[in-house]
Amino acid sequence: MRNVAIVGIGYTPVFVSKRRDVCIPEMISEAVENAFKDSGLTPADIDAVVFGNMQTFEGVNLPHLWSADYIASLGKPVMRIATGGTTGMSAFHAGYYHIASGLHDVVMVVTYEKQSEGDSQVGLMGIITPEIMAMLAAGIDVTGQKGMGAIGGGSAGGISYQASSYLHHSGAGIEHIDAIAAMERRNAAKNPYAHLKDPEATAEKIAQTPLISWPIRFGHVCPTSDGATVCILASEEKAAKLVDKAAWVWAVANCASDATTGNLIEGIITDPAEQMPAQIAARQAYERAGIEDPKKEIDYVEIYNGFAHQTLMFLERIGMCEVGEAHKLLEKGELEMSGRLPVNSSGGVVSTNAIGTSAMNRVTECALQILGRAGEHQVEKEVHKALAHGWGGLMQYVTITILADKPKKL
Amino acid sequence: MDKKVAIVGFRMKSAPDLVTTRERLTFELTRGLFDDLGIDRTAVDTTIFSTNDFLDGRTISNVFLDGPAGAYMRDESKVEMDGINALMYAVIRILSGQYSTAMVVALGLTGSQVSPYLHVEYQLSPVYDRQMRLLNELSAAAFQARSYLARYGYSEKLLDEVAAQALSNAAANPNQARKIPGASAEQVASSSPYYEPLRELHCYPPTDGGCAMLLASAERAKELTDKPVWVLGMGQSIETFYLGERDLAKSPSTAQAAQRAYEMAGIRDPKAEIDLAEISALFAHQEPLLAEALGLLEEGKAEEAYRSGDTAISGKMPLNPSGGALGGHPISATGIIRTAEAVRQLRGEAGDNQVGKAEVAVVHGQDGPCAQQNAVLVLGI
Amino acid sequence: MEETRVVNATWDISTFKFRIEGFGINNMLKKMKEAKLLGNRCHQCGTVYLPANFYCRKCHIAIHEPAEISDHGEVMSYTIGYADVRGNPLDEPRVSLMVKLDGSDTWIMGAGEDMKPEDVHIGMRVKVKWAEQRVGNLQDMESFIPE
Amino acid sequence: METSEATFITPVVPMDFTYNYRIGPYMTRYLEGFKERKILGSRCPACGRIAVPPRKYCGVCNKVMEEMVELPQEGTLENFTVGHVILEKGQLKAADAPYVLGLIRLDEKASLLLHRVEGVDPSRVEKGMKVKAVWKEDVEGDYGDLDHFEPA
Structure with missing residues (x-):
């Protein structure tokens, strides 16, 4: 096992609903250029490239092939x-x-989504189209x-059951979902790479948006965005030569549950808000990072929250607070940029969602906080260790990354 | 690379139509693999899927496969490319020291479920080629075939001979989908023309198939099998997307990938040191073309090599003794099935397709029109 | 930033010949004609699946033992719909329930009837309201009503 | 574990997913050129190679290509294939008549342009033939304006 550092980050200049001016690889290349600018590296320094997106959202199969000439990848793995x-x-x-x-010393990770090119509802329905037909x-x-099997939930679908169960088990109310959504939209207003921004957002304002399906309102739901994010990683030896300061990976972990057996009626064995994979992956990550008490040791968290209640729910599931405590931290202002446990000062996924980038942006945002480079959305406290969380599938995949301000002792 | 990561077992299956679901095939392959090794799912530290949304007709195509693969509440990821790349990710994960075992599950039900040629159609640029509607997987391959034949002055008969050899090998292999016993060059030459110079039997058949394979660290491999096959080297590379800018008569990205893999494996003279090759040649011309790029055949000498029997099962450089992808191409799984075939050879378990004593094998997998991206593995015992 | 032209292309889902798992569904539908729910049980760990599953996802073994399941159960979660999938408001709020039937280890979803939205709660006891004319269709189970 | 048709359900999905792609400024320039019956390419500032149709990056040099160049309308057939089949939604069907697709070089430094070659007996097509562009009568800045190539 070798230490790995983040040595460069590049975003597209904006994350918006529709990039009408460029085609897909042209958009991706903007983030690649920015990552090179940020790191001072050139294509010759890159040993290998990793590429990710959800291809049915754009209807291009293996889009890295089309993008190969735009991501400095020719001749590389x-x-x-x-x-x-x-x-x-x-x-x-x-x-x-x-x-x-x-095997490699410097690797570039390229992620993107240009959701305006497809219909996101269709892309999501594509997960279960044949099952729906059957x-x-x-x-x-x-x-x-x-x-x-009548699912209900309107466009929020099964997520509304998750939110409902979360409220029941935590003792939080819908007003807390309104409040966390408002906090994140305010945070987003300070992030140049966020999509939905509202510096004046309040819980009351969010509460005025119509209910889709209890307890999910329009104001709790993420947008669909166009954008790309690139991250350059390096080994400890290389990083020492390249940068003065880097964000270091201390642990990565992931876990899958099960969607259904291929029909729409039977669900996973656990409650949809239980999110056992988050508990398992977080536990593994803490162990790998040598973290004994995450509540004390982790300074900053980025949660993947396609829906606003998930910020609170996942903070509990990954052990950053006790069950039923997240909304109390919110009430006390501790989740704010100025608070004791700042979370999603980027605005979270609920403010910006170019899907392929969304889980990656959780990591790059943690890195910016550690490096003190988050600009207007830099949190007040010093960030030594940060945790990034990703979520997906049919509610069954969880990924965790823990970053720190210095290399891990091996 | 020293003997750090080994292939300890696999289960594979292919046919024109497997008459099953993705979930059942996944369960059958993984359960069978665990039974072979006497383990249960908790012995698998991580599972890497190789499936494709455009083949499976769904977003997140592995979303229902975690349970059937035994990955419920466990670590998994997905490489959406040819399966050989998923295998490489499994090797990378084991080399990191985080995992001692890693399973690869690759599926492609392209015989029974979908028209395979659409797979490449969706890879083309939607703002040009898909608007022009001139390029498709077969017309692209035809340009490559003509370009290759022209460069070395080969006659079109070479394609018939390559296909006949592959199809005869496939007929003897119980794991293959297309069975034409005693396939001859004449038979190939009389199959229907697609895009000149390519005919039906020069091209891969639509195939259902899958493979589950378990890899392990050196220490763990010893506990799991008496016959480990070691991953000695691996490499991968990509070339430009634009057909009009590529030298179609050669495969520079295969040559780069091979160079990386050989360097890692300490191979200096591939012709002398490699005992057999399993190449994902989707069209007849690709087998000699890629074999040249892999340094296994001398450039310009392909006709002699095939006519003298050098490339046959009993020859000095057997190419695709399994029958290769002309015998079956379950897209997404093909490269890992080639790997499994090489493992059978190295273990001396390839039956009628056995090349004799084999100690080092090279395996190739590809993605993209005219093999835009290529991956190479070196395996040894 | 100048706007550029839009062109179309498709993903031809209609070209697929999908096969999806029908073992559990088909068996369940047949039995629903008799107003009964049929699933199966893992002989190793005892987990009960409704509809039946061909393997146990915990034990990763093939399973065959049929299990009849009660049509009474407990609300595990619920939602009250106010808008349809396209976001248009509904005339009446709509109750949908996620229910764990007694003796089953999986949940099923269905509509809730004879209950006011404000009375629905997690842990509430409900039972299946069967259709009078049953045809072996998912709508043989019309809804969940209070026990 | 035996499976049969009875073990699964085979749903029919009657729809196709449609996507809307922005073509970006480079493809826009190419199609704008068609309005004046011009074939445009982009030149790499580093290696001088010309990409036709034009695009933003030279993948080899990783340089942005800003310069647009007009290409001659006459070129050489570098490679060709005679098609006996067509693919419709991935299904192979026999073509009504054999047809010729060619890779055409319009300039020594330019990439090969794929197009149909008409006005020649498919059995007599040869590498190295000189061919020229044939435009539609009414050009409107669309993909189909440059209709095909024919022997020069």
């Missing part, structure tokens, strides 16, 4: 990773292992009015 919502962090993990294995034949009612 390129590995394409795709794991759903977690793709960005799964790709980051692959980049990490490329170096930790001793269940329609078996009599399922997709409007949720009657019959077995």
Whole structure:
């Protein structure tokens, strides 16, 4: 095992609903150029490339092939990773292992999504299209009015059950979901790479957005975005030559549960808010990083929250606070940029969601906080260790990355 | 690379139509593999899938496969490319020291479920080639075939001979999908023309197939098998996407990938040191073309090599003794099935396809139109 | 930033010949005609699946033992719908439940009836309301009603 | 574990997913050129190679290509294939008649342009033939404006 450092980060200049001006590889190349600028490296320094997105969102199969000329990859090994919502962090993990294995010294991880090119609802429905068709034949009612398997939940679907269960078990109320959504939209206003920004957001304002399905409102839901993120990783020896200060990977871990057996009726054995994979992956990550008490040792957290309640829910699942405590921390202002446990000062996924980048941006945002380079959304406390969380699949994949301000003792 | 990571077991299956679901095939392959090794799912530290959304007709194509693969509440990831790259990721993960075992599960139900040629159609640029509708997997391959034949002045008969050898080898192999006993060059030459110079039997058949393979660290491998096959080297490379800018008669990215793999494996003279090759040649011309890029055949001498029997199972450089991808191409799984075939050879378990004593094998996998991206493994005992 | 032209391309889902798992669903639908729920049980760990699964995801073994499951159960989670999938408001709020039936280790989803949205809660006891005319269709189970 | 048709359900999915792609400024320039019956390429500032159709990056030099150049309308057939089949949604079908696709070199430094070659007996096509561009009568800045090539 070798130490691995983040030595360069590049974003597209903006993350917005529609990049009407460029085609897919042109957009990706902007983030690649920025990562080279940020790191001072050139294509000749890169040993290998890892590439990730959710390809059905753009309808291009193995898009790294089309992008090869735009990502400085010709003549290099390129590995394409795709794991759903977690793709960005799964790709980051692959980049990490490329170096930790001793096979490569400098690896570039490229992630993107240009969701405006497809219909995101269709892309998501694509996970279960054949099952839906089969269940329609078996009599399922997709409007949720009657019959077995009537999912309900409107466009929020199964997520509304997760939020509902979370509220029940934590003692939090819908007002807490409104409040965390408002906090993140305010944070986003300070992040130049965020999509939905509202410096004036308040819980009351969010509460005025219509309910989709209890307890999910429009104001709790992520947008669909166009954007790309690139991260350059290096071995300890290389990093020492390249940069004065780096963010160091202390642990990566991931865990899968099970979606369903291929039909829409039967669910996972656990409660949808239990998120056992998050508990397992976090425990593994703490062990690998030598962290005994994450509540004391982790200074900053980025949670993958396609829906606002997930910030609170996952903080509990990964052991950053006790069950039922997250909304109390929120009430006390401890999750704010000025607080004791700042979380998602980037604005989170609920403010910006170019899916392939979303789990990766959790990592790069943690790195910026550690490096003190987050600009207006830099948190007040010093960040020595930070945790990035990714989530995806049909609610069953979780990835965790722990970063620190110095190399791990091996 | 020293003997650090070994292949300790595999299960594979292919047919024109396996009459099954992805979930059942995944369960059958992984359960079978665990039974072979006398382990259960907890012995697998991480699982790497190789599936493709455009082949499976769904977003996150492995989303229902975690359970059937035994990865419920466990570590997994997915490489969306040819399976050989998933295997490379498994090797990388073991080399990192984080994992002592890693399983690869690769599936492609392209015979029964979907038209395989669409797989490449969706790889083309949607803002040019897919608008022009001139390029497809077969027309691209035809340009490559003509370019290759022209460079060395080979006759089109070479394609028939290459295909006949592969199809005869495939007919003897119980793991293959396309069975044409006694396939001859004449038979190949009389199959229907697609894009000149390519005919039906020069091209891969639509195939259902899959493979589950377990890899382990040196220490763990000794506990799991008496017959470890070691990954001695690996390399990968990509070339430009634009067909009009590529030298189609050669495969520079294969040559680069091979150079990396040989360097890692300490191979200086591949012709002398390698006992057999399993090459993902999707079209007849690709087998000699890629074999040249892999340094296994002398450039410009392919006709002699095939006619003299050098490339046959009993020859001095057997190419695709399994029958290769002309015998079956379950897209996404092909490269890992080639790997499994090489493992059978190195273990001396290849039956009628056995090349004699084999100690070092090279395996090749590809992605993209005209093999834009190539990966090479060196295996040894 | 200048806007550029849009061109289209498709992913031809209609070209697929999908096969999806039907073992559990088909067996369950047949039995639903008799107003009964049929799943299966893992002979090793005892986990009960509804609909039946061909393997146990905990033990990773093939399983065959049929298990009849009660049509009474407990609300594990719920949601109240206010808008359809396209975001248009509904005339009446709609109750949807996630229910763990007694004796089963998996949950199923379904509509809730005869209950006011404000009364629905996690842990609430419910039972299946069967259709009078049952045809071996998922709508044979019309909804969940309070026990 | 035996499976049969009875073990699974085979749903019919009657729809296709449609995507809307932005073509970006380079492809826009190419199609704008068609309005004046011009074939444009982009030149790499480092190696001087010309990409046709134009695009942003020279993958080899990793340089942004800003300079647009007009290419001659006459060139050499470098490679060709005679198609006996067509692919419709991935299904192979026999073509009504054999047809010729060619890779055409319009300039020594330019990439090969793929197009149909008409006005020649497919059995008599040869590498090295001189061919010239044939435009549609009414050009409108669309992909189909440059209709095909024919012997020069």
